[in-house]
Amino acid sequence: MEHVKVLIMGSGPAGYTAAIYTSRANLNPVLYSGIEPGGQLTTTTEVENFPGYPQGISGPEMMEDIRKQAARFGADMRKGIITKIDLSKRPFHVVVDGEHEIEAESLIVATGASAKYLGLPSEAKFRGQGVSACATCDGFFYRKKDVAVVGGGDTACEEATYLASLCRKVYLIVRKPFLRASKAMQERVFNTENIEVLFEHNTVEVLGDDLHGVTGALLRKTDGTERTIEISGFFLAIGHHPNVEVFEGQLELDKEGYIVVEGGSSRTSVEGVFAAGDVKDPHYRQAITAAGSGCIAALDCERFLHR
Ligand code: NDP
Numbered sequence: 001m002e003h004v005k006v007l008i009m010g011s012g013p014a015g016y017t018a019a020i021y022t023s024r025a026n027l028n029p030v031l032y033s034g035i036e037p038g039g040q041l042t043t044t045t046e047v048e049n050f051p052g053y054p055q056g057i058s059g060p061e062m063m064e065d066i067r068k069q070a071a072r073f074g075a076d077m078r079k080g081i082i083t084k085i086d087l088s089k090r091p092f093h094v095v096v097d098g099e100h101e102i103e104a105e106s107l108i109v110a111t112g113a114s115a116k117y118l119g120l121p122s123e124a125k126f127r128g129q130g131v132s133a134c135a136t137c138d139g140f141f142y143r144k145k146d147v148a149v150v151g152g153g154d155t156a157c158e159e160a161t162y163l164a165s166l167c168r169k170v171y172l173i174v175r176k177p178f179l180r181a182s183k184a185m186q187e188r189v190f191n192t193e194n195i196e197v198l199f200e201h202n203t204v205e206v207l208g209d210d211l212h213g214v215t216g217a218l219l220r221k222t223d224g225t226e227r228t229i230e231i232s233g234f235f236l237a238i239g240h241h242p243n244v245e246v247f248e249g250q251l252e253l254d255k256e257g258y259i260v261v262e263g264g265s266s267r268t269s270v271e272g273v274f275a276a277g278d279v280k281d282p283h284y285r286q287a288i289t290a291a292g293s294g295c296i297a298a299l300d301c302e303r304f305l306h307r
Contacts, residue, residue, distance in 0.1 A: 002103070004028070005027045005105045007031075008029050008107075010034050010111045012039025013041065013066060013288075015033075016069070017295050019031045019077065021294070023074045027301070030102070031076065031077045038067070040278070049288070082096055085250070105305060106273070108266075108297045110294060113240040113241060116238045132235050144166075145231075148229060148235065149235045152175070153179075153238075153239065154180075156179075157172075157181040159237045160195050160237075161189060163235065170192075172189065172197045173198050173217075201221050204219065205217065241257065242278065
């Protein structure tokens with residue numbers, strides 16, 4: 001059976017940064033890229049808020065740069081999905097793609113979180129062409145335009161107020177007759193002039209064409225009436241789900257399913273297992289914070305192996 005010192009799961013900014021640090025520390029990390037090589041950033045167009053890229057860079061290009069940086073120090077990066085893992089004793093027993101078995105002395109979990117989508121074919125069609133699940137990443141491209149945000153939680157309210165500072169008008173599409181967000185966030189929404197809250201509305205179809213991307217949305221109210229809004233951006237804020245299926249019952253998770261870490265560290269409830277990036281972070285979810293936490297996980301892991 002193959003034996004590795006550090007096994008990294010996930011190929012977003014957290015996983016790749018952990019690979020850079022652990023390979024520079026001569027720990028010969030092996031990284032498995034998971035279902036979406038490059039992570040969520042590969043679904044974004046332009047990244048303009050990652051330090052070091054004054055002109056901005058496309059998400060996929062940035063991830064390729066970080067991957068190359070890890071490769072330069074010898075990180076062994078492979079395509080594959082960890083399908084089974086046993087954390088009950090060390091070294092951990094890991095199965096890749098249902099067949100390849102590995103013993104890992106330590107594990108860095110950077111499997112990320114996936115934004116939830118409504119599941120409409122038209123929404124999938126315009127993903128990256130007006131449909132986005134990250135206002136902080138993509139809001140800037142809709143300056144002075146009209147956009148919509150779907151959701152009634154804290155994220156939706158936060159994204160709506162953020163977009164309202166850039167856009168001409170923001171529709172907040174809420175399926176219930178009330179917002180689930182905290183009172184403070186609700187007040188911020190109601191006190192922002194250019195946000196119109198459309199309670200009891202669901203999206204039937206995202207409208208658009210190949211040339212312009214998104215141009216509108218067809219909405220249906222619970223009383224059955226339909227209306228079309230003209231928008232250039234359609235933002236989903238209906239929650240994320242952390243990618244933890246393979247660890248269920250083995251690692252402590254919070255009530256939303258995110259991996260619990262000790263204080264500001266990356267240490268999980270199992271000694272030798274470290275978590276980084278969105279899989280343990282329901283709040284910040286930025287490329288730069290994920291990269292930072294990948295560094296923390298690598299340093300925690302190095303200390304653990306050299307103790
Ligand atoms: P939430 O799960 O809190 O809210 C999701 C929202 O999306 C709900 O309003 C829900 O509606 C709606 N929704 C879900 N599915 C659909 C659907 N298919 N169609 C239409 N609407 C849908 O997720 P958040 O991401 O907002 O928040 C996650 C956690 O992070 C929360 O605990 C939140 O408090 C926290 N958070 C805190 C922040 C802060 O403190 N600044 C900022 C952001 C998040 P319904 O209500 O009908 O179920």
